Amino acid sequence: MDDTEVAIAPVDLAARVDEALAVQAVAFGLDETEVAVRRHIVLRHLLSLGARAFAATTPDDRLVGFVYGMPNDRTHWWSTVVEPYLRSEGHAAWLHDAFVITELHVHPDFQGRGVGRALITTITDGSDLPKSILSAIDTESPARGLYRSLGYTDLARRVHFPSAPRPYAVMGAPLPLRRAPGTRN
Numbered sequence: 060m061d062d063t064e065v066a067i068a069p070v071d072l073a074a075r076v077d078e079a080l081a082v083q084a085v086a087f088g089l090d091e092t093e094v095a096v097r098r099h100i101v102l103r104h105l106l107s108l109g110a111r112a113f114a115a116t117t118p119d120d121r122l123v124g125f126v127y128g129m130p131n132d133r134t135h136w137w138s139t140v141v142e143p144y145l146r147s148e149g150h151a152a153w154l155h156d157a158f159v160i161t162e163l164h165v166h167p168d169f170q171g172r173g174v175g176r177a178l179i180t181t182i183t184d185g186s187d188l189p190k191s192i193l194s195a196i197d198t199e200s201p202a203r204g205l206y207r208s209l210g211y212t213d214l215a216r217r218v219h220f221p222s223a224p225r226p227y228a229v230m231g232a233p234l235p236l237r238r239a240p241g242t243r244n
């Protein structure tokens with residue numbers, strides 16, 4: 060990645076939620092109704108204890124990628140959904156002392172340049188927790204490739220979230236995340 064082009068820095072994501080969701084809409088595929096629903100969810104998430112967010116921005120301050128997450132709270136909806144799946148695989152301990160990557164998205168025009176890798180390594184490097192967990196659609200995708208290259212392994216597969224049509228995989232990695240040879244982030 061050319062450092063002069065895209066900068067990674069902490070962001071007040073609540074203030075830039077519409078820009079972030081516009082990126083997510085095109086990167087991940089959300090329609091207008093889904094964006095409206097996500098908006099409420101993101102704003103609520105950002106109030107969680109220890110929630111942090113980073114943005115990737117161009118020199119003219121266009122937001123082209125973002126990541127946010129927080130220490131796992133076992134009472135949160137996401138954790139309660141994945142817990143039985145992890146428990147049945149003997150991985151329930153991953154829900155304790157883990158930093159959850161809630162969302163990570165990079166605008167398609169800026170993908171494949173190391174922005175996603177820089178966002179996730181930057182946010183997890185700022186956590187003093189020993190591990191990180193996340194969920195990703197259970198298919199071979201750039202996201203799954205990125206997570207594996209950083210040391211995330213599958214903790215459970217075919218995880219069904221109510222309302223999501225496609226199954227997810229839950230993945231976990233020790234922190235700090237593994238660096239691929241030849242990458243700076």
Ligand SMILES: CC(C)(COP(=O)(O)OP(=O)(O)OC[C@H]1O[C@@H](n2cnc3c(N)ncnc32)[C@H](O)[C@@H]1OP(=O)(O)O)[C@@H](O)C(=O)NCCC(=O)NCCS
Pocket residue numbers: 086087163164165166169170171172173174175176177194195196200201202203204205206208239
């Ligand atoms: C996943 C995502 C954030 C990655 O961002 P990115 O900036 O393109 O990723 P990077 O350029 O940092 O690539 C990092 C790694 O991802 C993997 N990767 C990236 N593009 C890939 C592709 N087309 N196919 C396979 N692996 C790919 C590779 O492991 C790559 O490492 P390498 O460059 O050393 O080979 C981006 O593809 C995205 O926003 N996708 C759509 C939304 C999404 O799925 N978000 C995750 C939800 S769980």
